[in-house]
Amino acid sequence: MAVSRSLRIVAAAVVALPGLALAAGPDAQAKPHGEIPVRLLALNDFHGNLEPPTGSSGRMVDETGATVEAGGAVYAAAWMKQLEDENTLKVAQGDAIGATPLISAAYHDEPTLEFLEHLGVTASAVGNHEFDEGYDELVRLINGGSHPVDGDSPAGPWDGTDFDYLGANVLLDDATKLPDVDGFEVLKRVPPGQLKKLLAKHGVPALPPVAVREVNGVRVGFIGAVTETTPTIVTAAGIEGLTFNPVVESAKFGSELLSWMGVRAQVLLVHEGDQVTAGQSPDACSTAPDPDGSAGAGTTIATDVDPEIDLILSGHSHQAYVCTVTDPAGNPRLYSQGGSFGRVISQADFKVDRKSGDVIRSTVTVDNHVVTRDIAPDPATAAFVQDWRDRVAAVANQQVGTITADLNRAQTAVGESVLGNVIADAQLEATRTGGGAQVALMNPGGIRADLAFAPDGVVTYGEAFAVQPFSNLMQVVTLTGAQLDALLEQQWTAARTAVLSPSSTLRYTATLSAPFGDRVSDITIDGVPLDPAASYRVAANNFLVGGGDGFSEFLNGTDLWSGPIDLDAFTAYLTAHSPISPPARDRITAG
The missing domain is CATH 3.90.780.10 (5'-Nucleotidase, C-terminal domain)
Structure with a gap:
């Protein structure tokens, strides 16, 4: 029997926020002051690949240089369980939905969003494909509600995402107040007068620009942004009423919001990246310059964003790499991406100084794990995928x-x-x-x-x-x-x-x-x-x-x-x- 949606969501919530439970328990009080470990597990450009992708889309070069079969929800979930510990937060960098296989697209990608909830994803940058069916449809997916034309899926009424979709550089063209989108509650932590000034300067965001999560008694802030090229790669109807600001400028806006909340540990989730030299290890810095010789869009962003931002996890170009750039203050900063289609999970580890609340840059590491298919698939995810496979079979076949x-x-x-x-x-x-x-x-x-x-x-x-x-x-x-x-x-x-x-x-x-x-x-x-x-x-x-x-x-x-x-x-x-x-x-x- 398939695991019920309600049970999956409860399980996801428990997995996603282990740090909260630790922080509230007696063991948390015994943790020494000093360096507090945090682990991020990141997934980008999943594109609804609940079933293992086929052909070249289902292969990946691993750390040894071998090309292996990779990806698929059942294996991504199993790898997540192997990699997570009590210090873990799970995030994503956009394009989880849109351009998806029929198993997800037939039901407006609600199955994929439910899978991400099952994984325990807590925040995601919005990608350009999240706008394929327009802003109103994205808001419906975030907040919940029936599809205006097709109604409810076979799973019943959609109740919205359990994670926050973030887009600091996505602005409403005509707005005087924040829209009714889940996730904006975090901005109540910013002093009202200062928030008003920041919004007047930046514009009114269409999506929450930031999210704050606590793990092991320390707070980590996430800023989300999408590629500035979105207006040229999404239909006009999909972005109607929206403006896409420069990422570097908007990341500073997000960083300022987090600073006013007292959150010093800051991570940018950005749906923009670089091309690479083919055939390299997923942990190599294999990014290639643009044809005109200039640095790629992702590298430029990673180099230029505010020095308060400690780590950049990227997406969009469907490549895997781990690079070090120099931030505007002259300090090293890691920048990475994890391929696409669920073939790679990026593991970022760092320590936060408990007293200052800031990331200790020298402790930041990133390891891209290829999601190989040589481990036992996750049973609950297998049942979940089979449910949706059965539901869509009559149409697909x-x-x-x-x-x-x-x-x-x-x-x-x-x-x-x-x-x-x-x-x-x-x-x-x-x-x-x-x-x-x-x-x-x-x-x-x-x-x-x-x-x-x-x-x-x-x-x-x-x-x-x-x-x-x-x-x-x-x-x-x-x-x-x-x-x-x-x-x-x-x-x-x-x-x-x-x-x-x-x-x-x-x-x-x-x-x-x-x-x-x-x-x-x-x-x-x-x-x-x-x-x-x-x-x-x-x-x-x-x-x-x-x-x-x-x-x-x-x-x-x-x-x-x-x-x-x-x-x-x-x-x-x-x-x-x-x-x-x-x-x-x-x-x-x-x-």
């Missing part, structure tokens, strides 16, 4: 089509992929009638999994969902030929490459040795050379049409038309054209 071979995301030198081509063709077909689309473009970041032929070529709804989990709306806009050319040039910049998968109606040459802004030539639509002055109907998901991934040229489009959800377009195409064979990757020619 429905056949939507067949394929003759693998459809994967592997790209040519100029960025074209088999699966991307299929998706673009599906989107074109879904938007021709009504939208009048002539071409379709699909962003590579929106393709989240390959479609494998094994074992029988059948594609289920669950597998199709894994490929396109965002439920973006298909839209069509009118662009001139010159604007479409400019849009295609935006695929390559000094900061990133993001080649859009083209439908079969669009072909061009890409010369990667040419300067940025002058790489695309010989564009044809339905075999006819592009006319810079003519108008063309271009289809894409609403994320791209809203200027996402830096494709600002879409914002110049006119005559907006909205159609089906992208997943519906994909599944309809699979059903109508099965069996589907891998199309040639010849739509973009290397110049």
Whole structure:
């Protein structure tokens, strides 16, 4: 029998706050003054992977350089139990939800949030994907309540998270008072006059900026922040009414709040990180600079945030590393990240001076533990995951089509992929009638999994969902030929490459040795050379049409038309054209 939700929550509360019990008991009075140990166990970018992730998403390089199978809720929970002690607090760095497998997404990620409660997570930074369904939906998940369209999940009414979601740099555009979101109660510890001054200077946060926890009789403060690029990687509807301030500025705001509460031990949970040199140990400082040679966004933040902050635990880039930076006061400060999908748990240990309440920097260590699958899975979590697997099975196992071979995301030198081509063709077909689309473009970041032929070529709804989990709306806009050319040039910049998968109606040459802004030539639509002055109907998901991934040229489009959800377009195409064979990757020619 599965463990009941109420029993899981009670168990999580006991596990999550062992320090409180110790502080209240007689043994706590016997603890010597001096250095008090604290352990943090951190998880970032879980993305609803309740089941063990597959393919490359389920593998990790360990400390010996070996590539091992890793991740999955049952193993993450088992590793947490091995690593925790009486000094432990558990935290997260965002993107726990959003872009999730069907087992979580089918019920608006309530299963994943319940799992984090079961783990005993006490505070988390908000990630960009927490905004995928909009601010109001995030508030519902935090506070509790039924989904406004789908109602309650099979588990019953949702009662909100047992942990605090933090976002010091997420501001409400039009607010004169703090919103009704669980977690803001902590700000009552700040003198009212000082709080008013800080809010007047910083703005009104949409989410609690900080949380304070006590362990072993000492207080630890957590500041949460999300990547400043959120407006460019989340749909416009998802961030409506919100502003995302610079992280460094907002972290100082959070630090000042904690200082006014008398909390000196301060940890920044930030959903921003760096890329790395591949194949390194998860404990190596393998961070790589940006293409222009500058330090990565995560390293910049870790270096520049207020010196009162003692440790930075990061996320967003799905990499694992442990680095030391120098803070603005000239002192060393640790900065780390723990991969993604539950494949790594970051263990941070430090000691707090009981008299000053501050972290003793020389005692801070971080160890990234790969969540291998060679230990016994946690029984309670196994029962919990099986409950949700059973609930979603009827939907997930429905056949939507067949394929003759693998459809994967592997790209040519100029960025074209088999699966991307299929998706673009599906989107074109879904938007021709009504939208009048002539071409379709699909962003590579929106393709989240390959479609494998094994074992029988059948594609289920669950597998199709894994490929396109965002439920973006298909839209069509009118662009001139010159604007479409400019849009295609935006695929390559000094900061990133993001080649859009083209439908079969669009072909061009890409010369990667040419300067940025002058790489695309010989564009044809339905075999006819592009006319810079003519108008063309271009289809894409609403994320791209809203200027996402830096494709600002879409914002110049006119005559907006909205159609089906992208997943519906994909599944309809699979059903109508099965069996589907891998199309040639010849739509973009290397110049």
